[in-house]
Amino acid sequence: MIVSELSANAILHTASGHERGSFHLALAVSAQAVALSVTDEGGTAGAPKVEDQDQEAEHGRGLGMVSAIAHRVAVYDSDNGHTVTTEVYRDDHPEGHPC
Template sequence: MHEYTSMTRVWGLSCPGFPEEVSRARRWTRDILRGSPFAEDAELIVSELSANAILHTASGRDQGSFHLAVAVSAQVVAVSVTDDGGTATAPKVEHQDQDAEGGRGLGMVSTIAHRVVVHDSEAGHTVTAELFTDVRRGGGRLC
């Protein structure tokens, strides 16, 4: 293999911060991962992270947007959502009780994904959820 050739494929999508764009991001992810055993998990993760970006950050304000990336290699399927920031705190997993009506989304993502990483910058937050292809379904998850 040539030193500049990667076996990782990466796709990107930018969406205006409208609620209906969450379904577009979900469909886009499903199309990219068609046939992958991780397609449904990735679609659910993208839905939750995109909705969080619109609901909790400047992405949902006038002229706001969120950005989605899907990376696929032999070892991992990674989905990342970057928001426009505008909040004083970074996204974090909150352990809510079963009857709570909110605050459980990132916890759900961390249960589905093998690893969740949050990167902060002055421009916003990027939440990346990784699904490792070499961990058998039903086995332990590395969260």
């Protein structure tokens, strides 16, 4: 779900979704955690953020769902785009909680 949501956001909300656009997905797996980063090509006024939506809204809940599933979510801005990094810890990680 995290891969799908972050990839869709890059395509739908940034220059990554334009013709010849692209985004970069990085995945790191260790005994303690899985880290996933998606870097887009930017082209938007602001960085991705969790938004409060009313019950009737059809969009805008994705990053909130990612934040509810992942143990850590960080957003980094650069001149070339945004990177959203998530970490999901194993259940036995000291800072983790079962998902």
